[in-house]
Amino acid sequence: MPTETERPLTIDDLKFDDSxxxxxVVQDWQTLEVLMVAYMNRESLEKTIATGLTHFWSRSRQxxxxxxETSGHVQRVKSIHTDICDRDxxxxxxxxxxxxxxxxxxxxxxxxxxxxxxxxxxxxxxxDPDAVYGASKGEGTKDTNSTGA
Amino acid sequence: MPTETERPLTIDDLKFDDSxxxxxVVQDWQTLEVLMVAYMNRESLEKTIATGLTHFWSRSRQxxxxxxETSGHVQRVKSIHTDICDRDxxxxxxxxxxxxxxxxxxxxxxxxxxxxxxxxxxxxxxxDPDAVYGASKGEGTKDTNSTGA
Numbered sequence: 001m002p003t004e005t006e007r008p009l010t011i012d013d014l015k016f017d018d019s020x021x022x023x024x025v026v027q028d029w030q031t032l033e034v035l036m037v038a039y040m041n042r043e044s045l046e047k048t049i050a051t052g053l054t055h056f057w058s059r060s061r062q063x064x065x066x067x068x069e070t071s072g073h074v075q076r077v078k079s080i081h082t083d084i085c086d087r088d089x090x091x092x093x094x095x096x097x098x099x100x101x102x103x104x105x106x107x108x109x110x111x112x113x114x115x116x117x118x119x120x121x122x123x124x125x126x127x128d129p130d131a132v133y134g135a136s137k138g139e140g141t142k143d144t145n146s147t148g149a
Numbered sequence: 150m151p152t153e154t155e156r157p158l159t160i161d162d163l164k165f166d167d168s169x170x171x172x173x174v175v176q177d178w179q180t181l182e183v184l185m186v187a188y189m190n191r192e193s194l195e196k197t198i199a200t201g202l203t204h205f206w207s208r209s210r211q212x213x214x215x216x217x218e219t220s221g222h223v224q225r226v227k228s229i230h231t232d233i234c235d236r237d238x239x240x241x242x243x244x245x246x247x248x249x250x251x252x253x254x255x256x257x258x259x260x261x262x263x264x265x266x267x268x269x270x271x272x273x274x275x276x277d278p279d280a281v282y283g284a285s286k287g288e289g290t291k292d293t294n295s296t297g298a
Contacts, residue, residue, distance in 0.1 A: 008267035009260065025174050025183055032181035034174055037238045049262070082268060083257035085250060089186045091258045101234060108232035109240045111158065113198070118157035119231060 011045060015088040021057060022090055026100065028107075029078035029093035035100035036108045038067075040090065052077050054094060071132050073098035099126040102133065160194060164237040170206060171239055175249065177256075178227035178242035184249035185257045187216075189239065201226050203243060220281050222247035248275040251282065 016022050021039040028035055040048065044055040044064055054067045054075040068074030075094035083089050101108040103125075110123030165171050170188040177184055189197065193204040193213055203216045203224040217223030224243035232238050250257040252274075259272030 010266050010268065011262070013268075023172065023186065025186065027181075027183060032176075032183075034176060034181075034183070034240050036232070037172065037174065080262040081258040081271075082260045082262075083185070083250075084252050084254060084259045084270070084272075085257050087260070089258075091183050101232075103233050105233060108234050109230040109238075110233045111231045111236070113160070113229040113231075117159050119159065119162075121233070122230070123233075 009087070011042075011049075013087055014045075014082060014090075015086060016042060017088070019059075021059070022088060024054075024056070024090040024092050026054065026075060026092050026094055029095055032093075033107050034109055035075075035094070035096055035106070045090075048077060048092070049080070054092060067100075068097065071098060071102070073100070073132075075100070102129060104129045104132075158236070160191075160198075162236055163194075163231060163239075164235060165191060166237070168208075170208070171237060173203075173205070173239040173241050175203065175224060175241050175243055178244055181242075182256050183258055184224075184243070184245055184255070194239075197226060197241070198229070203241060216249075217246065220247060220251070222249070222281075224249070251278060253278045253281075 014022055020041045022045070023037060024040050025037050026035045027033065038056040039059060040055070041057040044057050047055040054077060056065055056067065057063070058065050066074075074097050076097070078093045078095060081091040081093075096106070099106045101110065104127045105123040106126050107123055110121055111119040112122040114120050163171055169190045171194070172186060173189050174186050175184045176182065187205040188208060189204070190206040193206050196204040203226060205214055205216065206212070207214050215223075223246050225246070227242045227244060230240040230242075245255070248255045250259065253276045254272040255275050256272055259270055260268040261271040263269050
């Protein structure tokens, strides 16, 4: 293995940032579509590994959260990868139940830049956010978004 | 479009962080493999759009850089997406010439977590970094890595 030491690398060798966070790119394990980008701290990564369901750290709410806790749209982990260069980013391949995006789209990345310089919606809504989250927008708005979560 | 205003969204509506950066997940446009994650400032995004080749901002070197400038391993942009929730992350689909990772792997995310808690190398080396970058490691080490770049 291309590492400085002979010892195998573990999650102890991941580089969390100054806030104790590591970005996680979440990808559909079959289509490889990027569903969302969110942040994990050490605790949420350990919980993700232990349960097989993704858990994150909400930067906006400064709170630990389990994806799908409100909506039921959990993510079953199929594999976890890190970059061989710095080990400071994760790619998590998941089986997505329902949709990743709290706006009702399967992927958060449903805006595509067009030749005229404007973004167009390219994804289709899988669910109606009001029906899933109701008025409280429980898990929504800042929790299942791409990176604010 | 699900936005507060009637006006179409443009790159003026992207949210760059306090350092003026936005993370960009770079994905192979055909296989959808995640190749790398790096950061763009406004200038590098504009240059990426204008030239059709990815440009980033190196956080470690505090420097603008064109992917593949040293190695020739440029990335031809096929599409640029942002998240509908916050518009604070990009997904860029590219045609990768050579390899994305300066370590010689096609993808930077060539370490996969195993059941025993250790990371194993899952990617194959496409090139020998010493042969491409030489002793100077020109574009290497901190430039084409996953997120330090």
